[in-house]
Amino acid sequence: MVQAPQRAAPSAPALARLLAQLADTNVAESSQSLPDRLSQWLGWTDAIALSAALTGEPPAVAPHARAFGRDDANLCASVRSALTRTITRESAPALMRRDARAPAPAAPADERADYAEYRQRYLSLQQAMETDIGQLRARLRVMLAAKTPALARLAAVDAIMERSLGARERSLLASVPALLGARFERLRAADEALAAAQAGGESAASTPGAWLDGFRREMQNVLLAELDVRFQPVEGLLAALRAR
Numbered sequence: 001m002v003q004a005p006q007r008a009a010p011s012a013p014a015l016a017r018l019l020a021q022l023a024d025t026n027v028a029e030s031s032q033s034l035p036d037r038l039s040q041w042l043g044w045t046d047a048i049a050l051s052a053a054l055t056g057e058p059p060a061v062a063p064h065a066r067a068f069g070r071d072d073a074n075l076c077a078s079v080r081s082a083l084t085r086t087i088t089r090e091s092a093p094a095l096m097r098r099d100a101r102a103p104a105p106a107a108p109a110d111e112r113a114d115y116a117e118y119r120q121r122y123l124s125l126q127q128a129m130e131t132d133i134g135q136l137r138a139r140l141r142v143m144l145a146a147k148t149p150a151l152a153r154l155a156a157v158d159a160i161m162e163r164s165l166g167a168r169e170r171s172l173l174a175s176v177p178a179l180l181g182a183r184f185e186r187l188r189a190a191d192e193a194l195a196a197a198q199a200g201g202e203s204a205a206s207t208p209g210a211w212l213d214g215f216r217r218e219m220q221n222v223l224l225a226e227l228d229v230r231f232q233p234v235e236g237l238l239a240a241l242r243a244r
Contacts, residue, residue: 015225019176022183022218046164053156058149072143076238079136083129083227090121091220113212115184118219119177125223126173133230137162140237147241154240158233173226180219187211 042050137158144155191211 013229015229018222018225019179023179041168042164046160049160050157053153053160059152059156061146061149061152076136076234079132080231083132084224086128087125087220087223087227090125091216091223115181118184119181122177122180122219129227129230133234137234137237140234140241143241144237151240158237176222180222184215187215
């Protein structure tokens with residue numbers, strides 16, 4: 001029996017697996033360890049700062065800072081829920097967004113859909129995630145710095161990692177809209193070929209025009225997977241705050 005090719009390593013994040021499927025490519029498990037990969041991403045000044053934070057004297061506990069509490073945990077959950085709702089609303093298929101009481105349009109409104117609109121929407125959602133999660137991450141670091149020297153060290157390490165890897169993260173995530181754009185064009189071309197075949201009297205298993213709602217679902221899944229990746233540092237800081 002012929003098996004479908006593996007699109008991404010099973011241990012890869014959901015975002016990497018989804019992008020591999022959209023690009024119709026295989027992503028093998030990296031042979032490099034995490035420290036080896038980090039050494040390629042960090043500049044020498046970043047490496048020195050990180051080494052100093054890890055091996056130097058623990059930072060002094062910040063005075064007069066407010067302790068972590070239930071309201072802060074609720075805020076983290078609220079920020080994630082708000083971003084999830086925004087993503088779901090902005091990338092929902094047209095049939096899901098349409099008022100159920102409104103009559104269906106006589107002709108497909110998205111017949112000549114332009115990807116530029118979706119690209120701008122994706123970029124705006126990326127910016128919202130970066131801003132909201134960055135503010136939340138900084139807030140949690142302040143709380144960590146107020147607890148113990150060990151947690152103050154963790155806060156310092158997280159600040160260095162965010163500063164050092166932020167540019168690379170933005171560069172990698174900036175490539176996602178281009179991958180979605182290529183997927184959009186392939187789906188539209190296939191739909192046009194389907195419509196032409198049906199116009200020529202051929203039968204087809206799918207309906208012309210249905211591709212756009214499918215693309216919106218794919219875009220939504222990618223955005224939610226990106227949110228998971230972006231939120232991982234926040235979850236780590238939260239775990240540290242709850243453990244002490």
